[in-house]
Amino acid sequence: MFSMKVSKLNKKHFQIFRSVSTANVKEFLVYRWSPEGNEKPRLQSYLVNLKECGPMVLDALIKIKNEQDPTLTFRRSCREGICGSCSMNIGGANTLACTSRIKEAGKPTKIYPLPHMYVIKDLVTDMSNFYKQYASIQPYLQKSAPLQKTETPQSVENRKKLDGLYECILCACCSTSCPSYWWNPDKYLGPATLLQAYRWIIDSRDEKQKERLKKLEDTFSLYRCHTIMNCAKTCPKGLNPGKAIAEIKKLMVSDKSASAF
Amino acid sequence: MLRLSKILPSVARCVRNLQPRLMYSSKNKDKKEKKSDIRVTDHFYDCLIIGAGGAGLRAAYGLVSKGFNVAVVSKIFPTRSHTVSAQGGINAALGNYEPDNWYWHFFDTVKGSDWLGDQDAIHYMTREAPKAIFELENCGMPFSRFKDGKIYQRAFGGQSLDCGKGGQAHRTCAAADSTGQYMLHALYGQAVRYDCRFFVEYYALDLIMTEERCCGAIVWELGEGTFHRFFARNTVLATGGAERSYFSCTAAHSSTGDGTALATRAGIPLQDMEFVQFHPTGIYGVGVLVTEGARGEGGVITNSKGERFMEKYAPSAKDLASRDVVSRSATMEILEGRGVGPEKDHVHLELMHLPKEHIRKQLPGISNTVAGFTGRDVTKEPIPIIPTVHYNMGGIPSNYKGQVVTQLPDQSEQVVCGLYCCGECACVSVHGANRLGANSLLETVIFGRAVADTIADLNKPGDDIPQAEEWMGVPAMDNFEKLRQQRGTRTVGDLRLELQKTMQKYAGVFRNQELLAEGCVKVFDLYKELKNVSVCDDSLIWNSDLVEALELQNLFINSLHMIRSMEQRKESRGAHARDDFKVREDEYDYAQPVDGQQKRGIEDHWRKHTLSWLEVETGKVCFTFRPVNDHTLDEDECPPVPPIIRKY
Numbered sequence: 001m002f003s004m005k006v007s008k009l010n011k012k013h014f015q016i017f018r019s020v021s022t023a024n025v026k027e028f029l030v031y032r033w034s035p036e037g038n039e040k041p042r043l044q045s046y047l048v049n050l051k052e053c054g055p056m057v058l059d060a061l062i063k064i065k066n067e068q069d070p071t072l073t074f075r076r077s078c079r080e081g082i083c084g085s086c087s088m089n090i091g092g093a094n095t096l097a098c099t100s101r102i103k104e105a106g107k108p109t110k111i112y113p114l115p116h117m118y119v120i121k122d123l124v125t126d127m128s129n130f131y132k133q134y135a136s137i138q139p140y141l142q143k144s145a146p147l148q149k150t151e152t153p154q155s156v157e158n159r160k161k162l163d164g165l166y167e168c169i170l171c172a173c174c175s176t177s178c179p180s181y182w183w184n185p186d187k188y189l190g191p192a193t194l195l196q197a198y199r200w201i202i203d204s205r206d207e208k209q210k211e212r213l214k215k216l217e218d219t220f221s222l223y224r225c226h227t228i229m230n231c232a233k234t235c236p237k238g239l240n241p242g243k244a245i246a247e248i249k250k251l252m253v254s255d256k257s258a259s260a261f
Numbered sequence: 262m263l264r265l266s267k268i269l270p271s272v273a274r275c276v277r278n279l280q281p282r283l284m285y286s287s288k289n290k291d292k293k294e295k296k297s298d299i300r301v302t303d304h305f306y307d308c309l310i311i312g313a314g315g316a317g318l319r320a321a322y323g324l325v326s327k328g329f330n331v332a333v334v335s336k337i338f339p340t341r342s343h344t345v346s347a348q349g350g351i352n353a354a355l356g357n358y359e360p361d362n363w364y365w366h367f368f369d370t371v372k373g374s375d376w377l378g379d380q381d382a383i384h385y386m387t388r389e390a391p392k393a394i395f396e397l398e399n400c401g402m403p404f405s406r407f408k409d410g411k412i413y414q415r416a417f418g419g420q421s422l423d424c425g426k427g428g429q430a431h432r433t434c435a436a437a438d439s440t441g442q443y444m445l446h447a448l449y450g451q452a453v454r455y456d457c458r459f460f461v462e463y464y465a466l467d468l469i470m471t472e473e474r475c476c477g478a479i480v481w482e483l484g485e486g487t488f489h490r491f492f493a494r495n496t497v498l499a500t501g502g503a504e505r506s507y508f509s510c511t512a513a514h515s516s517t518g519d520g521t522a523l524a525t526r527a528g529i530p531l532q533d534m535e536f537v538q539f540h541p542t543g544i545y546g547v548g549v550l551v552t553e554g555a556r557g558e559g560g561v562i563t564n565s566k567g568e569r570f571m572e573k574y575a576p577s578a579k580d581l582a583s584r585d586v587v588s589r590s591a592t593m594e595i596l597e598g599r600g601v602g603p604e605k606d607h608v609h610l611e612l613m614h615l616p617k618e619h620i621r622k623q624l625p626g627i628s629n630t631v632a633g634f635t636g637r638d639v640t641k642e643p644i645p646i647i648p649t650v651h652y653n654m655g656g657i658p659s660n661y662k663g664q665v666v667t668q669l670p671d672q673s674e675q676v677v678c679g680l681y682c683c684g685e686c687a688c689v690s691v692h693g694a695n696r697l698g699a700n701s702l703l704e705t706v707i708f709g710r711a712v713a714d715t716i717a718d719l720n721k722p723g724d725d726i727p728q729a730e731e732w733m734g735v736p737a738m739d740n741f742e743k744l745r746q747q748r749g750t751r752t753v754g755d756l757r758l759e760l761q762k763t764m765q766k767y768a769g770v771f772r773n774q775e776l777l778a779e780g781c782v783k784v785f786d787l788y789k790e791l792k793n794v795s796v797c798d799d800s801l802i803w804n805s806d807l808v809e810a811l812e813l814q815n816l817f818i819n820s821l822h823m824i825r826s827m828e829q830r831k832e833s834r835g836a837h838a839r840d841d842f843k844v845r846e847d848e849y850d851y852a853q854p855v856d857g858q859q860k861r862g863i864e865d866h867w868r869k870h871t872l873s874w875l876e877v878e879t880g881k882v883c884f885t886f887r888p889v890n891d892h893t894l895d896e897d898e899c900p901p902v903p904p905i906i907r908k909y
Contacts (some may be wrong), residue, residue: 036486036800054547055634066754070806071798075337077513080549080630082442083341099633120484121803127338131461140450141401151355151398153410159403166403166443170340203401 024050027108028060030072032122041119043110044069050104057090057111058097074123081236084171088113088123094173096236114176116185130172133189137197137215142208158204165199165244167237168192174231174241180224188224189216191231191241198244201251213252222248299742299801301479301488301734305726306332306458308716309477309493311465312520314342315441315705316684316712317499318448318457323713325455328722332491334460334480336515336808339449343501343513344705347441348552348626349417350433351397351702353390357411358431359422363387366432368424368902370700373583374693375835375845376868376904377533379890382661382689384899386700386707393706394434402447404436405623415623416557419583419697419909424902429581433699438552438626444702463489464808465519467737468496468527469727474678475527476727479734481741483808486801490734494726495716498523498665498682499709502653503819505812507768508761510650511543511550520686522815524657525822529667529677530872532688532887534819535826536654536836538696539770541587543649545607547634550651551627551644553698556580558623560612562591563643564599575909582909585695585836588648592770595647602645609643648770653819654696654836655826656688658872658887661894663687663712668872668885679727681716683708690870693889694835744810749793753810756794760787760813760820768824773840777828784824788817788880817880822873825882832867851904863888868904 025047033041046064053063058076065072074097075085081099089112090100103109117125175181175190189197201212216222222245231241308324310317313335321333335342354363367387371378398404398412405413417433436443452459462483469476469490477492503518504510521531541562542551556562561569561580574590575582582590591608600606612620617640620628628639637644659665665680684705691704767780791814798806832846833839846867849858863869863886870887893899 034800035802065805066752066758070752070754070796070809073803073805075341077337077341077515078343078346079514080346081633082439082626083343083345083513085337085341121800124803126484131338135453138454140447140454141399143399148399149392149395151395151404151412154406155410156406156408159406162403166446167439169345169442170446200401203403205401 026050029108029110031112057100073121084169087171087173094177094234116182133193152205161202173234177230177234187220189221195241195244198248303490303729306330306493308495309491310497312499313339315344316709318452319706319709320712321457322451322455325457327717334463336464338461344445345442348438349554350435350440350699352432352699353394358414371902373419373697377693379690380893380901381890382691384893385661386691400447400451417698418553418581438624468523469733470527475680479737483803499684500686502685504650506764506816506820507650508765509548517812517815518819519815522818525818525875530874531822532658532870534655534822535830536694538652538836539588539648540651542646545645545647559615563609564594565601578909607647610646611643612639654692656686657682659687662715681712683712749795751793757813780824826871826873
């Protein structure tokens with residue numbers, strides 16, 4: 001009986017065995033949910049041969065979509081960490097899929113959408129509240145005089161104050177890693193928006209610092225930050241929104257026109 | 262019946278925007294005649310802008326600030342547009358580093374274009390450049406600064422002083438090495454300030470055209486799976502390039518040539534599609550760009566012998582020669598066996614000799630990118646690079662005012678009523694056969710503003726908007742439904758990969774008749790395979806497989822234009838280099854004195870724009886030509902530059 005079974009093995013079977021033994025197969029567990037249909041969310045397992053895949057998690061997702069499951073849906077664009085489209089929760093941390101290296105060894109990598117966001121489909125979340133909050137802090141230079149016909153000089157020292165702030169790509173990894181933002185996303189502005197608010201507050205060319213600070217004077221917009229610092233830990237660009245928020249709070253206290261609570 | 266024309270325009274617009282929904286019925290493929298009724302909502306605006314990158318945003322807030330009712334439709338959130346990836350800078354003759362003159366910028370751009378650029382448009386762009394920079398700075402763009410507080414300017418490829426006689430110019434205004442990101446965010450901030458109406462993650466399926474004009478577009482909303490017809494008196498295409506036709510490119514996944522395909526389906530020709538820029542310094546194996554600014558700050562390109570080989574190919578400009586020259590030189594070094602790596606198939610970019618602090622301050626972005634993708638420290642090791650597809654000089658033909666132009670059977674030009682374009686999808690042409698670095702970001706803001714100004718000159722807010730008719734948008738919906746229900750043997754990813762590898766092999770840096778002819782046949786055969794593609798997802802909400810299938814249709818249209826145009830142009834000019842036709846064929850032989858020569862007719866030389874006309878049903882492409890405009894807008898202010906032999 002045994003010899004009959006062995007004789008049925010042929011060249012094709014040996015080729016498969018050989019490829020499995022030379023492959024470096026990694027399992028990805030990816031959150032799936034479709035708004036069309038009645039199924040509940042689930043984790044779907046995909047196996048990827050890392051020897052035939054680029055080094056980043058986005059490379060694996062694209063390979064899965066191209067070769068195994070074209071219905072897998074996620075946002076992506078630049079693939080170099082500058083546009084902020086592919087932010088998602090990978091292995092428990094919010095980051096950009098395109099700059100997140102695949103951890104080769106060990107357990108399967110779990111990929112979820114950004115936490116505590118309404119899911120449109122699979123890894124695509126509804127970012128409209130996040131964008132609305134960003135617009136609310138007036139992310140543009142404000143001066144009392146009309147637009148100049150020449151440049152406004154800015155010293156190297158003043159320009160340096162923007163370092164660590166202006167590089168933000170609005171990926172929302174920080175805000176969606178913040179427990180305070182999870183509990184009050186409609187009223188607390190969150191780390192990303194506050195980092196951007198501070199970027200405009202301390203830009204030496206902007207003339208509306210007092211007004212910008214006044215807009216943050218309520219119990220929720222700024223003061224729901226409790227220095228949990230998930231934001232700084234998770235930022236894929238290495239920025240520190242928690243520190244920017246602390247700087248705003250210092251300005252709020254030192255600004256005599258701010259009303260005290 | 263209430264006549265909308267008799268009541269206030271603003272009220273009329275509100276009422277029209279609440280039109281009852283048009284039903285579109287499509288029959289399912291199986292014969293049970295199960296209809297899927299798709300509802301379509303109509304919207305009416307003064308202006309519709311498709312694309313929200315640098316050019317689209319500049320046009321948007323320009324129009325809103327003049328009182329127009331504007332809808333901006335984009336398949337991705339505006340700050341995700343590919344403008345965000347631009348690194349090096351934006352050119353303008355501010356004179357912050359050394360005395361400068363916009364005429365020298367004009368000269369450099371005309372020379373960079375290998376005399377295929379239209380000099381009236383180049384005049385306009387280079388003259389308006391300083392104003393555009395000041396406007397961006399006033400919007401809050403965080404330019405890097407010199408010690409005196411003025412905007413930082415760096416050296417960049419092809420930029421010279423005194424029309425090539427005064428050495429390297431430092432004309433590229435920069436914000437560290439991610440200028441595109443900061444420019445796009447500043448423009449988005451302005452769009453927010455002016456409260457522009459955005460329709461984000463709405464995918465434009467087709468333009469709505471009548472015999473007389475463009476009336477708007479039909480669009481698919483991904484978030485809800487619904488359909489919308491936007492009717493507008495003025496439609497602006499600002500959709501970027503089609504670099505994803507190639508396997509290795511610096512561009513984002515979203516660069517699929519949607520606008521150029523929309524124009525093709527509307528019966529408008531494309532111009533100069535054979536001119537595809539290969540950027541010399543894309544990271545080998547990855548495609549991600551390393552900015553020309555790295556060479557501007559002192560970086561050099563070396564071969565396997567450690568030689569700075571650009572000294573041989575461009576003795577004067579060396580590593581800062583024009584991009585097509587550097588790409589060709591690097592490719593020649595590789596073909597002659599002096600490449601690096603185990604397969605000797607790429608070259609090195611070295612920054613190790615530069616002060617670490619200088620690299621950290623001026624090139625922080627690319628230092629991180631190289632570390633992330635290759636594991637190398639740019640201060641200690643060379644960067645592995647290879648010429649990589651980067652930009653489409655060709656696109657939708659337009660004039661310097663941003664109006665789309667087409668050609669009548671008698672070879673005369675006609676403006677397409679109600680249609681404009683700006684940015685990379687346009688071919689104005691300011692770049693001609695080759696684009697200089699840092700002129701693309703400039704082009705987006707200059708012509709984005711030009712479109713807004715032209716529309717404001719020719720229209721008033723509240724002017725009549727084209728009427729909606731039942732047939733409008735039906736062909737686009739037919740194509741959409743057919744594709745959604747199509748079941749074949751190939752996946753989108755598989756067919757797209759085969760197209761990309763074909764373009765990479767047959768339409769590369771160096772071309773010849775045999776390669777191009779074979780490539781044309783292969784791309785044409787692959788185009789027919791589109792009917793065999795299976796879309797595995799038949800949902801309407803965020804169906805990314807269907808989005809990629811629609812983008813693949815657009816990539817094919819662009820690829821056919823590109824490779825057929827390359828095959829028909831029998832000369833070498835700018836970025837189009839042929840081994841079998843190595844010389845530039847102009848109306849005179851400019852290597853000799855022009856006096857005494859007989860001027861060749863336009864049929865007998867190649868210093869002319871190619872217009873390629875594609876028949877979408879068959880994939881067949883035919884060609885006509887359009888003369889290059891050698892006259893500037895004001896020849897006293899800006900004397901035109903006659904052609905000479907192009908050397909760096």
